[in-house]
Amino acid sequence: MSIISGLEDLVDETISVITNDGRNIVGILKGYDQATNLIMDESHERVYSTRTGVEQLVLGLYIIRGDNISVVGELDEDLDSNLDLSQLRAQPLKPVMH
Amino acid sequence: MLPLSLLRTAQGHPMLVELKNGETYNGHLVNCDTWMNIHLREVICTSKDGDRFWRMPECYIRGNTIKYLRVPDEVIDKVQEEKRIDRKPPITGRGRGRGRGDEAGGRGPPRGGGRGYQEEGGSRGGGRGKGVGRGPIGRGGGRGRT
Amino acid sequence: MLFFSYFKELVGKEVTVELKNDLAIRGTLHSVDQYLNIKLENTRVVEQDKYPHMLSVKNCFIRGSVVRYVLLPPDGVDVDILHDATRREARGG
Numbered sequence: 001m002s003i004i005s006g007l008e009d010l011v012d013e014t015i016s017v018i019t020n021d022g023r024n025i026v027g028i029l030k031g032y033d034q035a036t037n038l039i040m041d042e043s044h045e046r047v048y049s050t051r052t053g054v055e056q057l058v059l060g061l062y063i064i065r066g067d068n069i070s071v072v073g074e075l076d077e078d079l080d081s082n083l084d085l086s087q088l089r090a091q092p093l094k095p096v097m098h
Numbered sequence: 099m100l101p102l103s104l105l106r107t108a109q110g111h112p113m114l115v116e117l118k119n120g121e122t123y124n125g126h127l128v129n130c131d132t133w134m135n136i137h138l139r140e141v142i143c144t145s146k147d148g149d150r151f152w153r154m155p156e157c158y159i160r161g162n163t164i165k166y167l168r169v170p171d172e173v174i175d176k177v178q179e180e181k182r183i184d185r186k187p188p189i190t191g192r193g194r195g196r197g198r199g200d201e202a203g204g205r206g207p208p209r210g211g212g213r214g215y216q217e218e219g220g221s222r223g224g225g226r227g228k229g230v231g232r233g234p235i236g237r238g239g240g241r242g243r244t
Numbered sequence: 245m246l247f248f249s250y251f252k253e254l255v256g257k258e259v260t261v262e263l264k265n266d267l268a269i270r271g272t273l274h275s276v277d278q279y280l281n282i283k284l285e286n287t288r289v290v291e292q293d294k295y296p297h298m299l300s301v302k303n304c305f306i307r308g309s310v311v312r313y314v315l316l317p318p319d320g321v322d323v324d325i326l327h328d329a330t331r332r333e334a335r336g337g
Contacts, residue, residue, distance in 0.1 A: 061174055063101045
């Protein structure tokens, strides 16, 4: 019933998280709790820019606080491997304004 | 695995904490609680823009000001070890036990035809890993974002 | 609880969720919980050229706290039932 069981399916899968400050973090979901706090392993940030392609920064093991999370997406590995990140240009996402 | 169990396991380890206001704190975790309030020792605080630093022997951070914590990679393996050791046989013959599988139903307007939330099926396998190495942890200065 | 119950009725329908960072995500409503966290399937971002950040995401979980609007299907609301439920809620259940 609770959607939190929706994140259960994503444990040990690669996820793409959008945080409230507009960052995009990709990594393996290792755990979560009621407050949507997340454990992400082998994570890296994808930095979008309008001038160059997407840059990837290595972050490692992260605990992200739930109140800083906007979206948790299941990363489709096939779709993702077909993306040419070096050719993607985009504005960074705006931060969430409450 | 619960995020707070990982955090508890990280006691004694170095970590980087970024606050919602953009400041980062590098230090060794002394203690934490279930609100994610944390106590750090030997701390270097870095301003949001990444060009001012403060050293302090210790500090306390209120949990709800935290954006994220960066923990050394090896800590995640220690959580599992801890769990395995902690697993005790259940104590029998005491206590009342708690009911299970009982959703918080029974309140709210009655609705017909209970609809289950089935999980989507189909397992996914396949290689993961983008070939990114792990960097060292605990270097001062966040990636300044303005 | 009213909106929780209401959104549960919308499961399986196409909705567009607009976030407080202006991102709008369209997809099939898979589930909702008490915090009004929303799970969508078969998602696409409405302005995909401007926001390519979720190109390889087809299923996602949206935290209720960052939702600004949920755009409903035209047939997604039975006004009479909603009226009744609202009055019931106003009376305190």
